[in-house]
Amino acid sequence: MYETEIFRSGFDSSGIHVWGWEIAVYLFLGGMTAGLMIIAPLLSRRVPEERQSRALRLLPFAAPVLLSLGMLALLLDLEFELHVFRFYTALRITSPMSWGAWILLLIYPATLGLGSARLSAEETLSLVSRWPRLSPAFSSVLSWTRRNVEALERLNVILGVALGAYTGILLGTLAARALWSSMWLAPLFLISGFSAGAAATMLLPTTSEERDQLRRWDVMAMAAEIGALAIFFIDLASDGGERGRAAAALFFGGPYTAFFWAVVVIAGLGMPMALETIESRRHVNAAVLAPVLLLIGGLALRWIFVLAGQAAV
């Protein structure tokens, strides 16, 4: 038998483990934001305006809140936080992190613009009366967003897809890590982000008509996510060479097997998919269990990929 053992001196091996919970949380919240940006315009086209819940109408405002939390996690990960402005003194096309930073910046005006276009008359009035001095500027912004609401909806969907895919591409270009260097991470994280966005919306006080539609989309998204996961691992094991097979083995018998199958696949995908299918068929009112499981599964997926990607160098 032929064996190879490599011993490396000097370097503290913990220095190689570079990204922790901050990146996992950021990828999760970023994906959820992306999902909300896609769902808000699509769902409000499906449900006639007079039947829409307040939660759906104001859903675009949830995106910047979640994204800001995610960006806070990202900031905490930086080793030199004061230099964060350096992301905006450069645009490097070869670095997904660079164009991602710029996408994040575009999301604020896009989501706030769409949200403001959907404010009711009373909501507008209460905002204006709170800051009377700003009311001329505010009403001119509102009249512009109301005139361009369809363009804003399209922009939200486009930026949402870009954000969701970017969370996967961010890891995908790091060719040094066998588990990450796959372009299948982009669709996988995009679909999972859509699912997380649907789950978050279902937890809000929406109508049963809205939740029915969300469940139908979500079941399809979960089926697609299971497919994307399967393709990801098949691609990794068949096309990723020796290192790819070693990385795939982490999930099939290796140290991440139990956590991945129990939390990500069964609790985070299989169970909510079964629950939502039953809820759709039987027209029972949705429980919070399925969306909560989905959110846990979505976070667990990012977490395990961030950790395992660094275990398989």
Added chain:
Amino acid sequence: MRFNLSRKRYAMAVDTRKCVGCSACVIACKEENALPLASFRSWIETETRGRFPDLAMEIRSERCEQCTDAACVANCPTGASYYAKGGVVLVDRSLCTGCKACVASCPYGARSIHPDGYADKCTFCLHRVDKGLKPACVAACPTQSLAFGDINDSGSDIAKVLRTRQWKQIDTEAGTKPNLYFLI
């Protein structure tokens, strides 16, 4: 007088037949560059093949490969990582946010984070090379197993040794075009 029309391309060769893994290069580097506690820019890799008692061992003094298509430079979001003179990859501390994309992208594990919050790596001792000196590791090696120089200059130490010896490169499947050569 020799005329060299091609661009400077600094590279280093490590003689795996002479290297005994004494770590003099590692310590010389640490001292020259005043590296903080537990921080290194070079290291010794010992590769053992076979099964006892039929063993073969290769000792390599390693550092940043100063790749021609460096993943760290491509993945740097702020332009802090850049190609300096002779293709050497350097970090501009005033631009570095410590996002660690470069550390994550390096196939050789050659980067680390300095306690002051920026990405740290081997510079091929450009500050010494500019004065006509050899990099600290090359100067310190007691078995003279390290050769450094401009690979495009046929009279350089590195060009001579690569012409006369068999060599290999490691982890080339990462596609970054490394510039460390291991004499075998």
